[in-house]
Amino acid sequence: MPGEPDSCAAGGGVPAGAALPGEAGAGSRPRLAEPLVEGTVDGVRVAVPRGATILEAARLCAIEIPTLCHHEGLPPEGSCRLCLSETRGSLAVSCMYPLRESGFAALTRSPAVLEARRYVLSLLVCRAPRAPRIRKLADEYGVSPDPRFMRDPDGCIRCGRCVRACRASGPEAIALCGRGFARLVTGPFGRPPEACVGCLACALACPTGKIAFSERDGVRRIWEREFELAPCPECGKRAFTREQLAFLGGGASALCHSCRRRLMARELGKAAALEAPGGPALLRAL
Amino acid sequence: MPTPLKTIAVSPSRCIGCLNCELACASRDWGTLYPAPSRIGLVFFRDGAKIPLTCFQCDNAPCLSVCRTGALSRDARGVVASDPARCIGCRACSAVCPFGNVAYSQAARAAVKCDQCGGAPRCAAACPSGAIRYVEDQDDVRAKREAFARSLKSAAEAI
Numbered sequence A: 001m002p003g004e005p006d007s008c009a010a011g012g013g014v015p016a017g018a019a020l021p022g023e024a025g026a027g028s029r030p031r032l033a034e035p036l037v038e039g040t041v042d043g044v045r046v047a048v049p050r051g052a053t054i055l056e057a058a059r060l061c062a063i064e065i066p067t068l069c070h071h072e073g074l075p076p077e078g079s080c081r082l083c084l085s086e087t088r089g090s091l092a093v094s095c096m097y098p099l100r101e102s103g104f105a106a107l108t109r110s111p112a113v114l115e116a117r118r119y120v121l122s123l124l125v126c127r128a129p130r131a132p133r134i135r136k137l138a139d140e141y142g143v144s145p146d147p148r149f150m151r152d153p154d155g156c157i158r159c160g161r162c163v164r165a166c167r168a169s170g171p172e173a174i175a176l177c178g179r180g181f182a183r184l185v186t187g188p189f190g191r192p193p194e195a196c197v198g199c200l201a202c203a204l205a206c207p208t209g210k211i212a213f214s215e216r217d218g219v220r221r222i223w224e225r226e227f228e229l230a231p232c233p234e235c236g237k238r239a240f241t242r243e244q245l246a247f248l249g250g251g252a253s254a255l256c257h258s259c260r261r262r263l264m265a266r267e268l269g270k271a272a273a274l275e276a277p278g279g280p281a282l283l284r285a286l
Numbered sequence B: 001m002p003t004p005l006k007t008i009a010v011s012p013s014r015c016i017g018c019l020n021c022e023l024a025c026a027s028r029d030w031g032t033l034y035p036a037p038s039r040i041g042l043v044f045f046r047d048g049a050k051i052p053l054t055c056f057q058c059d060n061a062p063c064l065s066v067c068r069t070g071a072l073s074r075d076a077r078g079v080v081a082s083d084p085a086r087c088i089g090c091r092a093c094s095a096v097c098p099f100g101n102v103a104y105s106q107a108a109r110a111a112v113k114c115d116q117c118g119g120a121p122r123c124a125a126a127c128p129s130g131a132i133r134y135v136e137d138q139d140d141v142r143a144k145r146e147a148f149a150r151s152l153k154s155a156a157e158a159i
């Protein structure tokens, strides 16, 4: 099995709880066994398991809070600050703020929240002015980039979703390094990450589409590295990189899922035919 | 590990190859009648034999054991279900399923596999000949399933 058993818990604000070996454990799943706590989100009454976040409570009420760095399958990090809401008279990061007691009253669109969200967006849009999702949000909130912070926009908002996705899937090939304007996602020592297996989880997790990759002639390129996509021995379709198959070990193979299903059916048919009356004749037909 | 209370039982000898199961499955989230993203697959052989195959909801499910984000989880009915919101697209589950029952969908940006439609499988409802049935997992079914699993096991070793 790839990764440490607790690889999801590392770096997350909320401990993963005791995941059984072999059963997946996500960082933020509220324990269903927890007692319910009651309160309101924008005045809507709701009950959630203790420890659930404001974001989860809001979603239960069908109240939308915009998010960027949050991913339901990854431990929360609270790095983009877009999901701010107001509770107990101050701003809270909705995707991380745990509701522990009854009587909570969160506001997701109060004047203070909207003002703070606009400010956060004016900074994010400096980092990724061309990303469709950021532009849409900026339009929606009527925000334009703050020129003081417009330095070499590279499309990355430093939310760390890629890093968390990589850590969760096992290789831990990339990390966020440096501070301030120098902060960026990179492999060790600023070089192409050696531990990368080319699975694309980082690129798919990125909310701005910053992580570029390409696939041509059976070669996938990402993070300035090249990965050969192993051809399915039956049909030649290329689904996995050799590195990812090696990383997964054991049962992983380059057979694509439809060929695997077909081979399984053929072997099944053979096994059944052996036991059936007139078996050998059936067997030849398969 | 809980065993599913009800199970999708397949009788290849009754299959008439109409593909209704694949279409019913594929139409589920994409609203199309295009069988490629189907979670159930009909395999045809030259002699006319047809075998519908879908997830066996393995007790020690390899897909579940490699999923690190909780996108795959076993629900109260013992079924391994997938939650697209938690999927990060690493495709490890697809690479390790010995039976080819987990696909990665570009459209859904997530792994797709059979979750028995949450208790009312469309494939069984669409099957006109009783080749796919959704039945109580009682002892007689269980015995059949175990026999089936044994032949699968020898088949898996043969591959």
Ligand code: SF4
Residues within 6 Å of the ligand: A155, A156, A157, A158, A159, A160, A161, A162, A163, A185, A205, A206, A207, A208, A209, A210, A211
């Ligand atoms: S590359 Fe994308 S996912 Fe990674 S930190 Fe930057 S914006 Fe976030």
Ligand code: FES
Residues within 6 Å of the ligand: A066, A067, A068, A069, A070, A077, A078, A079, A080, A081, A082, A083, A084, A093, A094, A095, A096
């Ligand atoms: S979504 Fe909550 S801080 Fe980014």
